[in-house]
Amino acid sequence: MDEALLRSLAPGVLGILVRRGADFAAAEDALQEALAEAVRGWPDGRPQDPKGWLVTVAWRRFLDATRADAARRRREDRVAEEPAPGPARALDDTLQLYFLCAHPSLTPSSAVALTLRAVGGLTTRQIARAYLVPEATMAQRISRAKRTVSGVRFDRPGDVATVLRVLYLVFNEGYSGDVDLAAEAIRLTRQLAAAIDHPEVAGLLALMLLHHARRAARTAPDGGLVPLAEQDRGRWDTVSIAEGVGILQSALARDRLGEYQAQAAIAALHADAPTAEETDWPQIVEWYDELVRLTDSPVVRLNRVVAVGEADGPRAGLAALAALDAASPAAARGGRPLPRRTAVAAYLHERDGDLATAARLYAEAAHQATDLAERDHLTRRAARLNARGRH
Template sequence: MDEGLLRAVVPEVLGVLVRRGADFASAEDAVQEALVAAVRTWPDDPPRDAKGWLVTAAWRRHVDTVRSESSRRDREDRVADEPPPGPAARSDDTLRLYFLCAHPSLSPAAATALTLRAIGGLTTRQVAAAHLVPEATMAQRISRAKRTVAGIPLDTPGDLGTVMRVLYLVFNEGYGGDVDLAAEAIRLARQLVTLTDEPEVQGLLALFLLHHARRPARTSAGGALVPLPEQDRRLWRTDLVAEGVGILQAALARDRLGEYQAQAAIAALHADALRAEDTDWVQISEWYDELVAITDSPVHRLNRAVAVGEADGGPAGLRALAEVDPSVPRHAAVAAHLHERSGDLRAAARLYREAADAATSVPERTHLTRQAARLHQLL
C-alpha cells in the first residue's frame, strides 16, 4: 500500500466532510478512523479510487458518531443522507485547511501538531514520537487545537505567511521516532506549491531541499555534530541540490523577493562550493544584506556577521556583530569564531566555553566544548 498517496489525499477528504456539514474536530476524527481502516484493508483489497473510498468510509463514521450521541439528536437533522458510492468530487479545500491549521489563535506548537495530524495524515502517536513527547500529551495538545478552530468557518481568509512559518517550524524539528519531520515538511511544501502561485512558497520549498541535501554529512558516525566547513561534501545529495536550485531560479525570475527566497539563495551558494574554501562569501554577505533589509531579524544579523567575517576578515565580522543584541541565541559562539579569526585565541576559548554552557543540545554542547579545548592547547 502506498502510504504516501494515502496521506496526500487526507486534506481533500477532510475538506469534503467539513463542506458537508461536519465540524472540524469530528471530521478529523472520522478521517483518522478511516485511515486506520484503510491501512488494515487496502493491502488485500485496494480501491480504484482512494479518495472516494476514504470519503465514504469517513462520512459513515461521522454519521454513526452523530447518531450514537443521544444528547445531540438535533444534529441529525443537519446530516445529509450518505451519498452513493463512486468517484469523489474534485473539489479541493486543502489550501483553506492549511490556513485553518495555522490560524493565528493557535500557538506555534499547536499549529505544527494540528497541521501534521489533519493535513499530513499522521497519527497522534506518530506526531508525539516525532516531537519526543508522550502520546497523551500530544493528544491533549491536538484536542485543544481542534477546539480552538472548531468555530472558524472553512472559508475564513487565511495568511499564507503564517502557513509557511508553521511548515518552517515543522522542518526545523528534524527527526524523531519513526517520522522524519523534515521529509514531511518537504512533502507538505510540495503540495502547497501546487495550491498557490506565490514565488515565496517556491522559495520555501527550495530552502528545504537545499538544507535537506546536506543532512547526510551533518553528523559523524558517532553522532557528533560536523560543522559546515568540515562536512564531506561528497555526501551531499546532488539531486536535491539540483532540484532546489531549479525551483529557486524560477522563483527569483519573478522578481518578488522574499525572506525564504533570500535564505534559499544563501543555501544555494553554499551548495555550489565544491570545497569550503571555494565558498563565495562576498555574495553570501550581499544576500544577508537583502535578508536583513526584508526582515530586520536579529538572527539574520547574527548570521550576516559570520558572513562578513568570512568575506572581509574577523575584525570586520566583529564590527558587524557589535550591532547584534548579545542575548540572541548563539551570539557567544559567533563571537568566539570571529575572535579566533581575528587572532584572539584567549577570548575565543573563553567565549566557546560560554557558548557551550548555553547550548540547548548535547551535540552542540560537545562541539563547542571541543572547540574551547582545542584553543586551550594552542595557548
C-alpha cells in the same frame, strides 16, 4: 493494505468533510473510522475510486454520530444530506487544511502537531516520539488544537505566511524517534506547492531541499557536529541541490522576493562553491542585506555578521558584531543573549588570532547551548584552543 495510499488520501478527505459542514474534531473521528474500515475491508480488493469511497464512508460515520447525539441535532439540520455515491470532487481540499492547522489561534507547537496529524497523516504515537514527549501529552495537545479550530469557518483566504512558518518549524526539528520530520516537511511543502502558485512556497521548498542536501555531511561518525566549512562536499546530494536551485530560479524570476527565497539564495551560494574557500561571501552579504530589509530579524543580523567576517575579515566581523550589540542595549546590559551570539564572537576572535578570548567565549557559548550536540561541539572547540595555548 497500501498504508501510503491511505495516508496520502486522508488530508483531502478530511478537507472535504470540513467543507461540507463537519467540525474538525468530529470530521477527524469519522475519517479515522473510515480508514479503519478500509484497513479491514480493502485487502480483498481496492475500490476504483479510493478517495470517493473514503469520503462516502466517513460522511456516513459523521452523520451517524451526529444523529446519535441529541445535543448535536441542531447542527445536523445545517449539514447537507449525504451525496450520491460517485467519484470525489477534483477540488483539492487539502489546501484548506493547511490554513486550518496553521490558524493564528493555535500556539506554534499545537499548529505543528495538528499539521502532522491532519495533513501529514502521522499517528499521535509517531508525533510524540518525534518530539520526545509522552504519547498522552501529545494526545492532549492535539485534542486541544482540534477543539480550538472546530468552530473556524473559512470565509476568507488563509495566511500563507503562517502555513510556511509552521512547515519550516517542522523541517527544523530534523530527525528524532521513528519519524524523519525534515523529510516529512519537504513532502508536505511539495504538496502545498502543487496546490498553490506562490513564489514563497517555492522558496521554502527550495530552501528545504538545499539544506537537506547537506544532511549526510553534517555529522561525524561519532555523532559530533561538522561545521559547514569542514564538511565533505562529496557527500552532498547533488540531485537535491539541482532541484532546489531550479525551483529557486523560477521563483526569483517572478520578482516577488520574500524571506524564504532570500534564504534559499544564500543556501544555493554555499551549495555552488566547490570548496569553502571559494564561497562567494560578498554576494552572501548582499543577500543578508535583503533579508534584513525583509525581516529586520536579530538572528538574520547575527548571521550577516558572520558573512561580513568571512567577506571582509574577522576585524570587520567583530566591528559588525559591536554595532549589533549597540543596537541591542538590553543584551549589552546582561539580558538574555541572542542565540549563538557568543559562539559567533568566539569564532571571530579565533580567526583574528586571539585564542584565549576565543576559548573563553566557546566555553561560555557551550554553557548557553540548549542542544546537546551543539554544546559538545563548542566544548571541544574550547578545549582544543586551550590545549594550543599551553604549547
